[in-house]
Amino acid sequence: MVQTKWNNEHIQYIKELQGKGYSSEKAVKVFNKHFNCKTSGRYLRQKARKAGYPFSNLDRKSVSPRTDISKKTIKHVQNKDGSITSTIETVINSEPNMSPEFLLEAHNYDPAKWKVKQSVSNQWSVISTKKGKQFNFQSKIVVEPIGNEIDTDELINLIVSHKEPYKRETPILLPSDSYLVVPAFDTHFNGETLKTYTKSLNKELNLINSKRWQDTCLILGGDVAHVDSFNSTTTKGTQLETTDVAKTVNEMEIYFETLISAILKHSNHLQLISTFGNHDKTVGYLFARLLECAYRNQPNMGFDIEPSQFKAYMLGKNFIGATHGNKGQKNYVANFASRFAEMWGRAKNRELFTGHLHTEMSKDLGGFVQRQVSTRKPTDTWTDELGVVATKNFELVQYSKEETEAVYYV
Known part of the structure; x- marks a missing residue:
């Protein structure tokens, strides 16, 4: 194995793997074999993001029917400490209760596997002639896996x-x-x-x-x-x-x-x-x-x-x-x-x-x-x-x- 001295060839190869639909987990294995190195998945994602080619391979669970969400736009960003920042802008048919469980499900995270570290959310009602009263919902949360804490x-x-x-x-x-x-x-x-x-x-x-x-x-x-x-x-x-x-x-x-x-x-x-x-x-x-x-x-x-x-x-x-x-x-x-x-x-x-x-x-x-x-x-x-x-x-x-x-x- 050799240490990776990053250059344009490495970035272009990452781009090529992304074009083939590879997730970062699969891409890092192919990358390490191709260049005979041992780069970690996190380091590969970091390099790709800095070069302007971020991976988008989060395991997104389906939203529970209880959240009653439509027209959602969700963005996920991996943080250096292993947590994830997620933002959402959507329209909800019923008033949200803003509980941690609701927020996790709204952002496509399983409450049994994830917990909320930080959250900033707000909502306001709108009237539609076709659908009646609805709620515009904006939310930004930081989540981390349950059981990730170490004393x-x-x-x-x-x-x-x-x-x-x-x-x-x-x-x-x-x-x-x-x-x-x-x-x-x-x-x-x-x-x-x-x-x-x-x-x-x-x-x-x-x-x-x-x-x-x-x-x-x-x-x-x-x-x-x-x-x-x-x-x-x-x-x-x-x-x-x-x-x-x-x-x-x-x-x-x-x-x-x-x-x-x-x-x-x-x-x-x-x-x-x-x-x-x-x-x-x-x-x-x-x-x-x-x-x-x-x-x-x-x-x-x-x-x-x-x-x-x-x-x-x-x-x-x-x-x-x-x-x-x-x-x-x-x-x-x-x-x-x-x-x-x-x-x-x-x-x-x-x-x-x-x-x-x-x-x-x-x-x-x-x-x-x-x-x-x-x-x-x-x-x-x-x-x-x-x-x-x-x-x-x-x-x-x-x-x-x-x-x-x-x-x-x-």
């Missing part, structure tokens, strides 16, 4: 409860004047990424194993996973290429547990902190919880994984701030100085780790050095269309007790 917290707690913690390992504590930050931003694991990162992982392990560390901070800086749902969408519902979430989490476990195991052997303490990304708010938090459960018996490991956009940790006398980089860019200094005033006051050196833009940049914000780290994430359709061009690497930063000593690119 995210309950789901995360259920998954984490099945994670068995590793056995307690007695740490070997040897004094050291070396400190290390391992920032992990924008790794975008997608189930097929680990092989791309193997070389970097080996370099990271070589550095970690090369000496004794007094303290190490591992930052899960957001967008560790490429998507945030089984539908291959991000936190905000942006449709991306089809991604196997189970394989994604497996890759993340292999990569980060390998790092953590090495750090625990060569560092007197390890602090794991995590921040929100814009791709994986739920999956990223779930994964941090899994790591917390796996290593909860380790006496020399601490966790700061509560959902938050901004985090900080004292590494010796080095203030280490972390945020994904998609929010609060204009006032980082004031934000961190006020949120973490006690640590800020004790620090001799202050640095901030960010990501998000997939490019490396170092900037002194006025006594607060921002390190925007790059990534080795392979270019996908979305970043290719945005024209993102950057040097691909990960980095680790070494400190003494109160100043920066070295940056390692891996």
Whole structure:
């Protein structure tokens, strides 16, 4: 399978399939076979709609006689979150009661399978010499499938409860004047990424194993996973290429547990902190919880994984701030100085780790050095269309007790 780099040939082929009467569900199978790719049905519909060739293949049930509707004009639009917006203009022979059941049937949705999220409807009466009193009826509703709700917290707690913690390992504590930050931003694991990162992982392990560390901070800086749902969408519902979430989490476990195991052997303490990304708010938090459960018996490991956009940790006398980089860019200094005033006051050196833009940049914000780290994430359709061009690497930063000593690119 290959990634799809969309061009006019793909759009014309979609148009050709539509001309043959294919629904989007059937078209995506033929499309993937023709181009040897794995585009999802939702992504295909999105591309077709943006190109001006939308599919119209909703399962429209016949309207119940109770609605008594004639001359109806109904339009359906698929939303990014899986819901559907439906609008109708029609004439009704009897006054509508505006109940959810009536609205669903009027819009050709089965009340046993769909529910109304939002609705705006109105009606007014008209007199016809032939048909007597009738009602003009206009309605706009947003519907979603029944049973589509997920209690995210309950789901995360259920998954984490099945994670068995590793056995307690007695740490070997040897004094050291070396400190290390391992920032992990924008790794975008997608189930097929680990092989791309193997070389970097080996370099990271070589550095970690090369000496004794007094303290190490591992930052899960957001967008560790490429998507945030089984539908291959991000936190905000942006449709991306089809991604196997189970394989994604497996890759993340292999990569980060390998790092953590090495750090625990060569560092007197390890602090794991995590921040929100814009791709994986739920999956990223779930994964941090899994790591917390796996290593909860380790006496020399601490966790700061509560959902938050901004985090900080004292590494010796080095203030280490972390945020994904998609929010609060204009006032980082004031934000961190006020949120973490006690640590800020004790620090001799202050640095901030960010990501998000997939490019490396170092900037002194006025006594607060921002390190925007790059990534080795392979270019996908979305970043290719945005024209993102950057040097691909990960980095680790070494400190003494109160100043920066070295940056390692891996």
